[in-house]
Amino acid sequence: MIHVKMKVNGDPTEFLCDPRETMLDALRDRLNLTGAKEGCGTGDCGACSILLDGNVVCSCLVLAAEGQDREIETVEGMAAGEDLHPLQRKFLEHAALQCGVCTPGILVAAKALLERVPDPTESEIRYWLAGNLCRCTGYDKIVHAVADAAIEMRST
Amino acid sequence: MALDDLRTKEFRVVGTRPIRPDGIDKVTGRAKFGADVTASGMLHGAILRSPHPHARILSIDVSRAIAEPAVKAVVTRADFAGNLEGEDWNVLENIMAGERALYDGHAIAAVAATSALSARDALKLIDVTYEKLPFVTDVDEAIRPGAPVIREGAADESVPEGLHPNIVRYHENGHGDVEKGFAEADLVIERSFVTEATHQGYIEPHACLAQLGPDGKGELWCCTQGHFAAARICAKLVGIDASQLRVTPSEIGGGFGGKTTVFIEPVALALSRKANRPVKIVMSRSEVFRATGPTSSASMNVKIGMRKNGDITAAEGEFRLQGGAFPNAPMEFAAMCAFAPYDLEHVRSRGWDILCNRPKQAAYRAPGSPMGAFAVESVIDELCNRLKLDPIEVRLRNAVKEGARAAFGPRFQRIGLIETLEQAKAHPHYMAELKPGQGRGVSCGFWFNHSGETSVSLALSYDGTVSLSVGTPDIGGSRASMCQMAAEELGIPYENVRTTIADTGSLGYNDISHGSRVTYASGLATIRAAQDTIRKLCARAAARWEIDEEAVVWEDGHARPAGPNAGEFEPLSLAAIAADMGETGGPIAGHFEITPNGAGVSFATHIVDAEVDRETGAAKVVRYTVVQDAGKAIHPSYVEGQYQGGAVQGIGWALNEEYVYGDDGCLQNAGFLDYRMPVASDLPFIDTVIVEVPNPGHPYGVRGVGETSICPPLAAIANAVSNAADVRMTHLPMSPPRLLKAIQEKELG
């Protein structure tokens, strides 16, 4: 077993893991943060998206042991207390989720987009989110919600 | 159960777009899906799967696996019930092979171990001896003379004698004399079509947590479209009483029909019983592709005759669907739905259900209908092109309306096909100019919609808020529409209702969330349960006022005297009556149980613009408009979402998605990288028009909306691509190699 110390959503965390264990498994099974989902385990669906030192990664493709001394952000860290992140609010207002299983990964990926590109075009949103599969919505309301969140975040 | 007269008045909550009640859970990561729970002492299960498409299982030696300290149980077919028949036996045979492995990925044995990794490692210690058998994976190959027989004697009485044993069911419907009709046509076109198998593609793999004790009492947590049905079939498969197995549905990460049956749940229960510890099983994505419900692949012929004025004189279709190594490919629905939009004097449809060495097909959104529509609507498009007729005008000329005889037999009640066509014709999309290299396609589609067993209960709290329990898992925001209907009927705010999906121990039997039935059937039962509650509220008011119950009416959330003769009393709010319900007769709750019969059928018309790259064969959808009859949209955002989601699943099916089998009979693309579903950058916005022609069988006029949205896209996209490429595409998906080949063959003449 490997001993790993990392920061998750700002909190110092430590755990033991098997060398073969993924970051996704460690988050879900060791740290009980089940917001990130395993849709494929091969980095194709993006349901397990997290931020690793600010970059979007598929946590199913990162080994848990690689987390040593790194900073992780998950969907559980997006809201500030009672205040939802503008993306979370806009997803609800626009009904941008049906089943909701892809939603955590898409929210995390969209947050990283808006931190880099505060005023994305429709194409930029679509290509940035091309690594996040959604089977329910056809992405329509997701793209609208991200664009609307960007407007709100620019005006505040 | 008629459309309520009082509903001619304005709706207050229905038709608005409130935030869904489970919304915050789902945007914060709190919502618990199938794989998100654990239990103390929990083991992890893993399933060994056949690497062969068809093989006799000569022996299974589990001794090396069970000798591992981490392994606590191993099960094979011998650990399941042995007395099953019919579809129950088919389900068991699919989730754990008996004498033969019938497809690549067929479950052979399962282990439970102390960690997921050690369970997976232990699978390598199970020694299976196979005798490889000849196999067939293609629907047309499977019925050629000499094709290996998947199951001797599997054909039922419907199959005429002398056909290949892999044809297990036969269906025919229609009326009139098609030969006479074809003779009256100015142009007759006959074409053959193929659609490849696709997967429902839900993002959440199947997952469950099971506990079954030696006393035959069990608990099951799983992602399912129907936990009552799961309880019934799981209990049968592991040989316990259904009521002793309490099933709690998790949040469900997509289903689209694929989670209407069970795969891992009975296996987890059997492992749990053997180990006497809770067992969790989570499928990998490749297991989902190899062993859970793809839809059928289809091979079809359609012949249609048309007069120069656009009247269809006769239509005939043959629909051959394979459903894997098990019967029940939805060929009858392909045959029944294909011609349903048209008022035809002479029509005949025939369907064949064919066995192949592929996984057991599972329902996928309007099973059978999209394929049939693809074939029929493609021929209509070609007829319109050849006769230089407008495709919407031709469809309007032939469209069914109330009183018309459906191709599948009965006369239609009130339906909205013509309204969808009129709205499509008037839509700016239909008037817009196409750019060079683009083509436009139109298609109609039809689905029955389902009703099913439904049980709902509604309980008041002392503070006047309402707890609504329904038994249909929420697969796309249905809790919001249930809250809306309850609030509408009771005359209270939306926020005052909380809807819970009750477990199997808490409510009467509910059919699965399938067949576009939830908003219709659970909605109907919710409205009737609210009316039952209102009767009880009025009785409490009558008692307090010491007047007859009939002299009390319920308006705007208050009990009021019915008229001046009833006396003068201050109206009593729901909250006021609830506040002292304990002393005025006891708790107040309403309930309703029914298998309703008024599920209204529904129609849609889609318009698609597509662009084709003649160098690469790549096709792209550049504009898409869905026009569909919802009857009444309770929460329009989620209705639009169903329209958009169905259209995009159709885009995937039409352009990219397919099960690719190799010469070895094994699935070649069991992962999202190679099974290419649409991503955000592939797509335009999907425009939606909600048509509302009320369903007379629902108090507010609701029709199901989930499935009809996937009926027109295959044809509409194929028509757009064919018109853009100037070559008729008859094989889906129109993947770049397939489209490029068709373009090149046409150019070479």
Add this chain to the structure above:
Amino acid sequence: MVDVVLWSSLRRFADDKTSVEVDADTVGGILSGLIHLHPALKPHIERGVSVSVDGTIIASGRNEPVAHDSEVVLLQRIKGG
């Protein structure tokens, strides 16, 4: 008597009749009557059928009333995905 229209592949199990006259006043009565008159229909009906009565598709209810002038059509069992 109620005239019950069969889907066409069922006709060979009912002496090639397009429809069968049954004395019944419920959906269940119709199904029992069909089996009584044409026993070869039994396995098809027992596997599950739906019945359209004046355009209302009764997916599975046997107790639904049927009038003697109702238009009744036998359908394959309706389900969904």
